[in-house]
Amino acid sequence: MPETFRIQTLNAISPLGLNRLDRERFDLGTEFTDPRAILLRSADLHSYDVPHSLYAVARAGAGTNNIPVEKLASLGIPVFNTPGANANAVKELVIAGLLLAARNLYHAADYTKDLVAEQQLSGKDLDKQVEAGKKQFAGFELPGRTLGVIGLGAIGVLVANAAQAMGMKVLGYDPAITIERAWQLSPSVEQVTSVEELFARSDFITLHVPLIEATQGLVSAERIASMPAGSVVLNFARGGVVDEEAVLAALDSGQLHAYVNDFPTEVGAVHPKVITLPHLGASTSEAEDNCAVMAVDQLSDFLLHGNIRNSVNFPEVAMARSPNTTRLGIFNENKPNMIGQITTVLAEAGLNVTEFTNKARGDYAYTLVDVEGEVADELKEQILAIDGVIRARKIEG
Structure with a gap:
């Protein structure tokens, strides 16, 4: 009989998403000690004692700072997020921030x-x-002013296009822009080749990047000093991408006209030139519904079929299921001869491979394989015995 998966919810998740789960295959609860998956929004997992039963974590939102992503990767546990599901909500807040500051x-x-x-x-x-x-x-009007957009993902592209439609000149910077986002970006948006150029030419700066080592303190005193006097910084990304001390000093000197952000701090919240909001970025019913639906669908597809879409710590791997076969999902370190060793074990077990795909991302890789023949219980142990294999499971869809 196919497994029933226990999903532990650590935050309130929109019913529009939860109702997409087949209750014959999924149990929902808040107190499981041995969940197969965790579904959350803002709950902090950094001190969470990860049970061996856990297969996946899904966040109904884009940021994953509250999740120990690398730790889970080392255990063969994919972390899913929902990029783009809340993009319109954040875009509207950024446009509102432009108007709040300008007027x-x-x-x-x-x-x-x-x-x-x-x-x-x-x-x-x-x-x-x-x-x-x-x-x-x-105040002053927006047409003719220059907006610099750092990060041209789902949100950044929407912001850039909306600002351009309002009559602003828009500069964009993202060395890792995807082909999909490039097609969506208005041809009137000028893409610059350096952050320094973008700061020097922008009356407004808006940030749409994750908080990682490379973006910590991205808005620095030196870069603020290169902006035209009376400029505005908008931060609806993460608090740490801005050097707040530098921003407050620039506000006091008049170099900056305003700082609009979604991350209150004790000092910033009371500054007369700061407009600070209570983390409203995705706080719309539509965004919460969209994030929940996307997170649930990705989690369900992984648990039932082994497919990985929008994981922040494993590659995207999706494969249509072959009829009359058994599917195996294998997480392994990204090192030479892993595929050869896995297929050798399958061949020695007398299993015919009908479909096989393997992709790597950084230090880790993921394999999906459909085989014909009876898959014995000991096969999993043989695969796990391969040096470099982290986790393996038989997927009964």
């Missing part, structure tokens, strides 16, 4: 509210007092 809307709204409340104004007095103070919030 000083955030502080103008606070001023009006505080003025009316403190002086208990009404009628003509209210109109007169508000009109008298509005000059301090005079």
Whole structure:
């Protein structure tokens, strides 16, 4: 009888996603001690004691800083995310951030509210007092201004295209842009070849990159100094990609007009030129639904068929199932002769291979193979005995 997979949910996940699971094949719960998979959003797994039963982790969102990705890779456990599922929600927030900064809307709204409340104004007095103070919030318009977009993935491309449609000149930087994203990018967006050029030419900078060693402190004092005076930095990526101390100093000196971000800090949240939001990036019902659906579908496809799509620690491997065969999924270190050793074990077991695919990513690789013939229980142990094999399972779809 095919296995029923226990999926442990560590956060509230949209029912639109959970309802896609066949309840004859999947059990959902929050207290499993031996789950086959974990489905989460923001729960921190860094101190999690990984059970041997665990096959996969899926995050209903793009960032995976809350997950020990490399540790799980070493155990043969793929981590899935949902790139692009929340892209429109973040794009809308970035566009809102551009307008908030350019027109000083955030502080103008606070001023009006505080003025009316403190002086208990009404009628003509209210109109007169508000009109008298509005000059301090005079802003500027976006058409003709230059927006620099760092990171041209799903979100960055949407932001670039939307800003260009609003009349802005848009520069983009992403040395690893995919063919798919390049096709989606408006031809009016100019792609530059260095971060330094982008900073020097941009009135606004918006960041759409993961927080990794290479992007830590990407917005630095030196790069801010190269921007035109009165520029704006928008950060809806991760807090650590910006050197906040450098940004606050630039705000104080007038080099920067505003800093708009989604990552409150004790100092930044109270600075008069900072517009800080409570991590609203993907906080729309549509984005939560989209992320849940995408995460559940990827997790289900892996558990039932062994296919890997949108994993952050293993290569993309997907293969149509051959009829009347048994499928094996094998995680291994990326080193020479792994394929030869695996196929030798299968041949010695008298199994005919009908389909086979192997792909590598960094230090690890993943193999899917469909075989004809009876797969004995001891075959798994023979495969695991190969030096470099991390994990193997028989996949009963």
